[in-house]
Amino acid sequence: MKLDFATTSMLANMALSEAPPLNTLTADEARVVFSEIYRSMPPGPESVGSKDIMIGVNGCDIRARVLTPAGEAQSVMIYYHGGGWVIGNIDDYDLVGRHLAEQNQAIVVMVDYRKSPEHKFPVPMQDCYAALTWVDENRAKIGADELPLIVAGDSAGGNLAAVMAQKTIAEGGPHIDLQVLIYPVTDGRMQTPSFTHEEKQLFVNTETMAHFWDQYADAEKRLEPAASPVLADDISGVAPAIVLTAQYDILVDEGKAYADKLDAVGKLVAYKCFDKQMHGFFAMPDALPVGFEAMDWVRREIDGRLNPVESVDAVIVGAGFSGMYQLHKLRDMGLSVQVFEAGDDVGGTWYWNRYPGARVDIESMDYSYSFSKELQQDWVWSEKYSPQPELLRYAQHVADRFDLKRDIAFNTRVASAHFDDDNNQWMVTTEDGRRVRARYLVMATGVLSAAKTPDIAGRDKFKGETYQTGLWPKDGVDFTGKRVAVIGTGSSAIQSIPLIAAEANELVIYQRTAAFTTPARNRPLGNAEIDSVKSNYETYRAEQRLTPGGIMNPERMPERVMDVPLEERQRRFEEAWDGGLLTGLLSSFSDIQINAEANHEVSEFIRERIRTTVKDKQTAEDLTPNTYPYGTKRPCIDTDYYETYNRNNVSLVNLRRTPIETISEQGIKTSDGTREFDAIVYATGFDAMTGPLLRIDIRGRGGKRLVDTWLDGPTSYLGIAIHGFPNLFTITGPSSPSVLSNMLVSIEQHVDWVSDCIGWLNKNGKTLIEPTAEAEFEWAEHTAHLAGMTLFPQADSWYMGANVPGKPRMFLAYVGGVGAYRMICDTVAASDYSGFATH
Numbered sequence: 067m068k069l070d071f072a073t074t075s076m077l078a079n080m081a082l083s084e085a086p087p088l089n090t091l092t093a094d095e096a097r098v099v100f101s102e103i104y105r106s107m108p109p110g111p112e113s114v115g116s117k118d119i120m121i122g123v124n125g126c127d128i129r130a131r132v133l134t135p136a137g138e139a140q141s142v143m144i145y146y147h148g149g150g151w152v153i154g155n156i157d158d159y160d161l162v163g164r165h166l167a168e169q170n171q172a173i174v175v176m177v178d179y180r181k182s183p184e185h186k187f188p189v190p191m192q193d194c195y196a197a198l199t200w201v202d203e204n205r206a207k208i209g210a211d212e213l214p215l216i217v218a219g220d221s222a223g224g225n226l227a228a229v230m231a232q233k234t235i236a237e238g239g240p241h242i243d244l245q246v247l248i249y250p251v252t253d254g255r256m257q258t259p260s261f262t263h264e265e266k267q268l269f270v271n272t273e274t275m276a277h278f279w280d281q282y283a284d285a286e287k288r289l290e291p292a293a294s295p296v297l298a299d300d301i302s303g304v305a306p307a308i309v310l311t312a313q314y315d316i317l318v319d320e321g322k323a324y325a326d327k328l329d330a331v332g333k334l335v336a337y338k339c340f341d342k343q344m345h346g347f348f349a350m351p352d353a354l355p356v357g358f359e360a361m362d363w364v365r366r367e368i369d370g371r372l373n374p375v376e377s378v379d380a381v382i383v384g385a386g387f388s389g390m391y392q393l394h395k396l397r398d399m400g401l402s403v404q405v406f407e408a409g410d411d412v413g414g415t416w417y418w419n420r421y422p423g424a425r426v427d428i429e430s431m432d433y434s435y436s437f438s439k440e441l442q443q444d445w446v447w448s449e450k451y452s453p454q455p456e457l458l459r460y461a462q463h464v465a466d467r468f469d470l471k472r473d474i475a476f477n478t479r480v481a482s483a484h485f486d487d488d489n490n491q492w493m494v495t496t497e498d499g500r501r502v503r504a505r506y507l508v509m510a511t512g513v514l515s516a517a518k519t520p521d522i523a524g525r526d527k528f529k530g531e532t533y534q535t536g537l538w539p540k541d542g543v544d545f546t547g548k549r550v551a552v553i554g555t556g557s558s559a560i561q562s563i564p565l566i567a568a569e570a571n572e573l574v575i576y577q578r579t580a581a582f583t584t585p586a587r588n589r590p591l592g593n594a595e596i597d598s599v600k601s602n603y604e605t606y607r608a609e610q611r612l613t614p615g616g617i618m619n620p621e622r623m624p625e626r627v628m629d630v631p632l633e634e635r636q637r638r639f640e641e642a643w644d645g646g647l648l649t650g651l652l653s654s655f656s657d658i659q660i661n662a663e664a665n666h667e668v669s670e671f672i673r674e675r676i677r678t679t680v681k682d683k684q685t686a687e688d689l690t691p692n693t694y695p696y697g698t699k700r701p702c703i704d705t706d707y708y709e710t711y712n713r714n715n716v717s718l719v720n721l722r723r724t725p726i727e728t729i730s731e732q733g734i735k736t737s738d739g740t741r742e743f744d745a746i747v748y749a750t751g752f753d754a755m756t757g758p759l760l761r762i763d764i765r766g767r768g769g770k771r772l773v774d775t776w777l778d779g780p781t782s783y784l785g786i787a788i789h790g791f792p793n794l795f796t797i798t799g800p801s802s803p804s805v806l807s808n809m810l811v812s813i814e815q816h817v818d819w820v821s822d823c824i825g826w827l828n829k830n831g832k833t834l835i836e837p838t839a840e841a842e843f844e845w846a847e848h849t850a851h852l853a854g855m856t857l858f859p860q861a862d863s864w865y866m867g868a869n870v871p872g873k874p875r876m877f878l879a880y881v882g883g884v885g886a887y888r889m890i891c892d893t894v895a896a897s898d899y900s901g902f903a904t905h
């Protein structure tokens with residue numbers, strides 16, 4: 067016999083205490099011993115409210131306790147405690163009731179039915195029925211109007227609960243929604259095989275059980291269904307049931323027999339036999355921690371029954387470019403798919419980031435889907451860098467073209483995703499209570515979608531308007547004639563500042579770290595250049611996928627900076643400056659991101675441009691970045707950013723010299739005084755890469771939380787999958803090229819890989835895939851090693867998690883380039899998913 071450790075220790079303690087067997091004691095003595103066991107355990111949760119009431123039964127009053135959970139109750143549960151109909155009471159069981167109330171958000175009514183032998187069958191059973199009727203008739207009094215009604219109990223209480231479910235049908239009594247039977251006594255004959263197993267004679271043995279039956283019911287009455295519910299002829303009308311048994315319990319077979327009987331009439335919701343457990347474990351959760359596990363199982367099953375669960379093959383979280391393509395792919399493979407999207411439309415990044423000037427900084431002909439030849443031929447981009455409204459229209463067009471919206475639930479934010487070890491499925495719950503089971507869970511939540519609220523004192527006091535670039539109002543904002551502050555100078559600020567400056571009466575920019583930005587040189591796209599790409603789009607895309615950044619322009623030059631003469635350096639830098647490409651300067655030589663001296667040259671080039679563009683010397687100095695190498699924070703490209711500081715209505719506050727102290731009702735107070743504003747714009751960035759995943763309560767195998775798993779930083783294999791989280795895929799997740807690349811190329815590569823992987827699992831009759839801890843470790847070493855060869859770790863960037871206080875500092879993306887990365891992923895797939903365990 068292999069009992070779990072806690073149970074063995076408890077039995078050893080009981081043996082040492084030399085307490086006599088319960089059946090050798092008088093009822094009163096046994097009650098004292100039982101109460102002492104419970105009194106030695108910690109009380110249940112204090113947040114649960116408690117009120118004792120009296121219920122009249124045939125001229126006699128019985129006590130009941132109403133336990134009310136904090137927050138809104140979801141059900142009312144009448145609970146009949148165990149103790150062989152002889153011992154136990156609602157004071158002993160108070161802690162059990164409290165845990166049940168808290169865990170299930172249930173109003174729990176504990177019933178102190180009269181005990182045997184003083185009150186023999188049918189009195190205890192009649193008390194229980196009177197309590198059931200009273201609760202149903204007095205729902206308003208206990209705040210249980212309209213709530214589903216559950217009857218529950220353990221051991222002899224399980225017997226009573228099962229009998230209640232039958233009796234109420236026979237007598238046309240209260241409607242019961244669910245019965246929860248914990249190792250119930252169901253058969254007065256005591257002849258099931260488990261009664262003959264020596265190893266099951268623990269805690270409650272054959273002698274004890276015979277003793278309890280003798281106390282409870284005379285021999286001729288025991289076999290009535292109202293005492294032995296398994297002997298009822300017809301139970302087809304009873305409420306659906308959840309039945310739990312314990313492996314080392316003489317009652318295990320009669321519990322199972324009743325579950326089978328319920329199953330035969332289609333009433334069994336769930337049955338579980340808890341391995342290595344003995345009778346009584348459920349009601350002693352503090353002494354036997356598996357009791358909590360059992361309560362949690364019961365909670366999930368109740369939840370599943372009361373809030374119906376939908377079932378699909380795959381759930382996708384997010385309907386941005388990743389989620390949309392993933393939906394299209396999986397649906398094409400014949401899978402049923404449910405997408406959840408927090409916004410009211412598709413588009414992801416391009417749905418939320420509607421701030422003035424928002425536009426892509428990768429060339430549009432590159433930053434678009436390649437999976438459909440017809441789509442890429444039909445769609446016409448109007449500008450070199452498409453503005454946000456056009457990108458959103460594109461997303462909407464794709465959604466319509468591929469009929470995606472029918473499987474997307476909009477305005478629906480996912481609250482949690484828990485892996486159910488019993489069924490090997492994910493249970494996804496939305497904030498509005500929808501629950502969906504799925505074999506596969508694809509997190510297409512984006513990498514820059516958890517907008518960061520800056521922790522600035524007094525932030526909520528400001529009486530004017532406040533905006534966040536990453537959560538911009540749909541109807542836009544009119545800054546005309548207003549005094550506006552922008553906090554932050556990253557890409558979003560750099561794009562929006564020139565447009566806000568053109569509208570506002572006065573604009574003050576609060577800068578903590580100066581950014582490097584170069585001109586975007588945006589322009590309308592000519593037909594000829596569009597046609598030239600489109601006439602060769604397939605080859606263009608194929609080549610694009612093998613480049614380091616997933617973009618065709620510019621080509622990375624092989625020379626090192628210091629190996630070429632000064633004039634050549636200057637010429638290349640100027641050419642790149644004029645070219646208006648995000649990585650123009652970075653690609654002008656091979657060593658800018660790995661060699662500090664080389665980087666210094668290009669950084670100086672940009673600094674000089676700032677000094678010559680910005681007229682006010684102090685402003686130019688303040689705008690000049692000099693605390694990190696160029697490219698180690700994400701580069702920005704702009705339209706008239708530095709020029710904007712030459713406007714009379716624009717000024718810069720350097721927070722390194724004069725930090726923000728507080729935000730007041732009227733404006734912003736720095737160490738050199740207060741400025742008043744009508745509006746404050748927070749362009750303060752995102753909790754990048756990990757934020758979108760960690761804000762969802764994701765729990766993997768054994769209930770392990772992703773937040774705990776990633777306490778020291780994200781771990782994954784290939785940035786796609788996480789050890790301990792089977793069948794969960796992260797599109798462009800941490801430690802994949804992701805933000806260092808053209809996102810559309812990385813998104814398509816991940817979606818294709820994930821879809822192929824699911825196809826392979828299906829084809830090979832497998833249902834589970836999960837990376838091994840070793841593969842994950844090796845991938846972490848590889849990615850960290852590569853990042854360590856670059857200058858990236860030198861900056862306090864969001865790439866490093868440095869922009870979120872307390873976030874572990876590590877480089878969050880794969881620097882080896884999308885081409886090399888794709889080959890690694892393809893090799894893994896071709897070798898039957900090496901590094902993954904599959905079942």
Ligand code: N01
Pocket residue numbers: 425426427428514520521522535553554555556557558559561576577578579700721749750751752805864869
């Ligand atoms: O955010 P950011 P973003 N007090 O983190 C400052 C992509 N994107 O939304 O650097 C004062 O870059 C912060 O200062 P510091 C792109 O990948 C793409 O602009 O932390 N200041 C910084 O100046 C980009 O990199 C596009 O010292 C505070 C700014 O706020 C990423 O999204 C367009 C502060 C945040 O800059 C993020 O860009 C837009 C505080 N408490 C975005 N907290 C294109 O495609 C933060 N800051 C063109």
